[in-house]
Amino acid sequence: MKQGTKQSGKQSGQETSIPPIPIQNGWTFIRWIVFACVVGFTIGVIGAGFHHAVLWVTSFRKAHRWILFGMPLAGLLIVWLYHVSGMERDGGTNLVIVSVRDNAPIRLRTAPLIIVTTIMTHLFGGSSGREGAALQLGSAISAWVGRIIQLDDKDERIIKMCGMAAGFAALFGTPLAAAVFAMEVVSVGVMYYAAIFPCLLSALVALITAGALGGHPEAFLITGVPTITFVVLIQVIVLGILCAFVAMLFCWIFGNVHHLYTRYLPNPYLRIAVGGCIVSGISLLIGTGDYNGAGMEVITRAFVGNAHPAAFILKIVLTAITLGAGFKGGEIVPAFFSGATFGCFYGKFLGISASFSSGIGMVAVFCGVTNCPLTSILLAYELFGGARLALIALACAVSYMLSGYSGLYSAQKILYSKMRAEYIAQ
Numbered sequence: 001m002k003q004g005t006k007q008s009g010k011q012s013g014q015e016t017s018i019p020p021i022p023i024q025n026g027w028t029f030i031r032w033i034v035f036a037c038v039v040g041f042t043i044g045v046i047g048a049g050f051h052h053a054v055l056w057v058t059s060f061r062k063a064h065r066w067i068l069f070g071m072p073l074a075g076l077l078i079v080w081l082y083h084v085s086g087m088e089r090d091g092g093t094n095l096v097i098v099s100v101r102d103n104a105p106i107r108l109r110t111a112p113l114i115i116v117t118t119i120m121t122h123l124f125g126g127s128s129g130r131e132g133a134a135l136q137l138g139s140a141i142s143a144w145v146g147r148i149i150q151l152d153d154k155d156e157r158i159i160k161m162c163g164m165a166a167g168f169a170a171l172f173g174t175p176l177a178a179a180v181f182a183m184e185v186v187s188v189g190v191m192y193y194a195a196i197f198p199c200l201l202s203a204l205v206a207l208i209t210a211g212a213l214g215g216h217p218e219a220f221l222i223t224g225v226p227t228i229t230f231v232v233l234i235q236v237i238v239l240g241i242l243c244a245f246v247a248m249l250f251c252w253i254f255g256n257v258h259h260l261y262t263r264y265l266p267n268p269y270l271r272i273a274v275g276g277c278i279v280s281g282i283s284l285l286i287g288t289g290d291y292n293g294a295g296m297e298v299i300t301r302a303f304v305g306n307a308h309p310a311a312f313i314l315k316i317v318l319t320a321i322t323l324g325a326g327f328k329g330g331e332i333v334p335a336f337f338s339g340a341t342f343g344c345f346y347g348k349f350l351g352i353s354a355s356f357s358s359g360i361g362m363v364a365v366f367c368g369v370t371n372c373p374l375t376s377i378l379l380a381y382e383l384f385g386g387a388r389l390a391l392i393a394l395a396c397a398v399s400y401m402l403s404g405y406s407g408l409y410s411a412q413k414i415l416y417s418k419m420r421a422e423y424i425a426q
Contacts, residue, residue: 032198035149035159039142040166040202044209046137047170050115051215054130057123058293065289068280071124075272078117079326085109088268093132093330094411096139100160101186101413103153110140117328124276125283125292127318128329130171135330138167142202158195161186165199166206173210173217174382175203181375185409188371189416189423218296218383220303224353225387235350236391239343239357240364240398246342247368247403250316250335254408257320268326275325279318291318294333299340299362305354307344315341331408332366339365359384360395367396368403371414376400 061067082088087109091098099106118133142163146156161182168178179199183192207217226232265271283292290298291314298311308314319334343361344354352360359380367376376396381389405414417424 029197032158033201035145036162036198036201037205039138039145039159039162040205041209042145043138043141043163043166043202044170044206045213046111046115046141047134047167047206048210048213048215050119050130050133050137051171051210053115053119054122054294057119061123061125061292062289067123068125068283068292071126071280072273072276074120074124075276075325075327076269078120078328079268079272081113081117085113087113091411092328093135094409096135096160096164097186097409097411099139099143100157100164100182101411103157106140106143106160108140108144111137114140114328118330121322121327121329122293125289126276126279126322126327126329127291127293127295127315127334128322128327128331129294129333129336130330131168131332132330133328134167134171135164136167138163138165138170142166158192158198161192161195162198162202165203169203170206170210170215173207173215173219174379175200175207177375177378177382178203180378181370181372184372184375185370185412188412188414191374220300220359220383221355222303222359222384222387223355225356226352226391228388228391231351232391233394235352236360236395237398238350239347239352239360240395241402242346243339243343243361243364243395244368244399244402246312246338246361247335247365247399248406249313250338250365250369251404251406251408253316254320254324254331255406257317257324261324272326275321275327278321279325282318282321286314291315294329295337296333299337299358302340302344302358302362303355305344307341307354307358309345311341311345312338331369335366335369335408336362339363356388360392363392364395364399368399369408371400371403371407371412373397373400 082090095106098104114133114136118130121128139160142159143156146159151159164182165178168181169175179196182199183195261271265274295315315334315337319331323329323331339361340358343357347357347361348354363376363380367373373396377393380392401418415423
């Protein structure tokens with residue numbers, strides 16, 4: 001009896017004792033502090049410069065509408081630049097996702113190429129965002145750093161995620177969303193938790209660096225925030241369902257425009273020239289520059305209740321034509337644009353204020369096209385503050401569940417069902 005008690009006490013003591021932190025773990029922690037700071041600072045500097053360049057060319061384009069006529073020629077130059085750089089088969093953000101998941105190589109020349117060509121796209125009126133450039137330049141630079149310091153296969157994947165997070169945070173000013181996006185977007189249903197510390201640190205360092213160089217985080221003021229009631233829950237769920245359909249429409253149009261381009265215009269020079277003519281022609285026909293470039297000013301107007309009923313679909317179509325033709329940029333800001341304008345105009349029919357429904361639409365459509373619900377919730381917190389975050393999170397959850405298994409990034413793998421707790425390995 002005494003022997004059993006003694007053994008039981010020994011076992012209990014072993015269970016409650018706290019093992020010391022191995023020296024190797026401490027060394028790994030210190031290494032990632034250094035690596036994340038280097039990556040965050042470098043990409044913060046480059047990201048700030050890129051941010052100012054995009055702002056300048058956007059102002060120039062607004063003041064000189066005639067520059068839209070040069071879009072086909074700019075497209076030919078973009079294709080030629082990628083050809084002479086040996087990057088004809090560049091996969092854009094899909095390449096970044098594959099690079100992280102499979103540790104596929106990504107070249108340093110990707111960074112200057114995507115910066116220059118994205119600036120050209122914005123200057124001449126292409127409808128595109130800037131986060132595609134942020135993710136690509138971030139991963140390319142961080143991969144180069146990883147090769148210099150000779151990281152192994154697993155650590156090289158983490159440092160690429162650090163670069164993605166730093167690039168996203170430098171341009172949008174949302175470090176929490178940036179860090180989680182880098183871990184969440186690669187394989188839906190699996191989070192790369194080993195990267196959480198270096199990703200968050202690199203995002204914060206990039207944010208501070210970009211801010212010191214004149215960059216400023218995006219933020220939107222939401223008004224008309226409702227009290228949580230059963231009626232409001234129903235309204236938000238219905239808006240989440242509608243946002244899921246907008247997200248599916250977004251991905252469907254992107255996929256079909258790309259298919260039509262590759263089928264009928266296989267020559268990249270002809271394809272981008274035709275695409276440039278179409279975008280320029282539609283823009284001049286519409287008579288407004290709201291759909292050229294990223295369109296952040298249109299998003300801002302949506303939060304004060306000003307949005308055209310067809311704005312969301314026009315932005316989707318023009319962005320699909322622009323990027324499908326071979327121009328450079330990103331799809332995330334256009335998704336913000338489409339979601340915010342859709343929510344602003346159509347949310348009022350559900351009894352939700354235009355401002356609050358703009359915020360819901362913005363992040364819920366983003367959630368549907370990227371399959372990143374946690375990132376979407378954190379984006380809402382960092383962009384809008386914490387007012388009724390639970391309601392916005394509910395709309396994101398609905399959009400994630402109902403938006404299907406497609407998305408903006410064909411390289412993204414959905415590993416777990418959206419409907420049931422089962423592994424599907426898409």
